[in-house]
Amino acid sequence: xxxxxxxxxxxxxxxxxxxxxxxxxxxxxxxxxxxxxxxxxxxxxxxxxxxxxxxxxxxxxxxxxxxxxxxxxxxxxxxxxxxxxxxxxxxxxxxxxxxxxxxxxxxxxxxxxxxxxxxxxxxxxxxxxxxxxxxx
Numbered sequence: 832x833x834x835x836x837x838x839x840x841x842x843x844x845x846x847x848x849x850x851x852x853x854x855x856x857x858x859x860x861x862x863x864x865x866x867x868x869x870x871x872x873x874x875x876x877x878x879x880x881x882x883x884x885x886x887x888x889x890x891x892x893x894x895x896x897x898x899x900x901x902x903x904x905x906x907x908x909x910x911x912x913x914x915x916x917x918x919x920x921x922x923x924x925x926x927x928x929x930x931x932x933x934x935x936x937x938x939x940x941x942x943x944x945x946x947x948x949x950x951x952x953x954x955x956x957x958x959x960x961x962x963x964x965x966x967x
Contacts, residue, residue, distance in 0.1 A: 860873070
């Protein structure tokens, strides 16, 4: 007979994509403990460019600027994609110009964002994970 662990005690899977200054990816999930009766434990997988590759990693725009100087457009958005982006955003700009427009949520520069973002997630019992660390 298996003794199943209470599912409410299991941690949700978390995938974190990390951007500068510590580029990488983290995955946290529950795994069955070997040789147990369905005992689950959280496990972590993480990758950091600075740990995996030796030498100086380029800054965010270093490669982009170099490619621009060399005339290589492969890292730049094509004109048809720019036009598609404007087709998506134009209705939003138009709606903001109306009298009955939805309110914008403002927040201080450098903060984690507006309280409205927290409230949106709390509707489903969720929260933001601050930073790109398995411990946060």
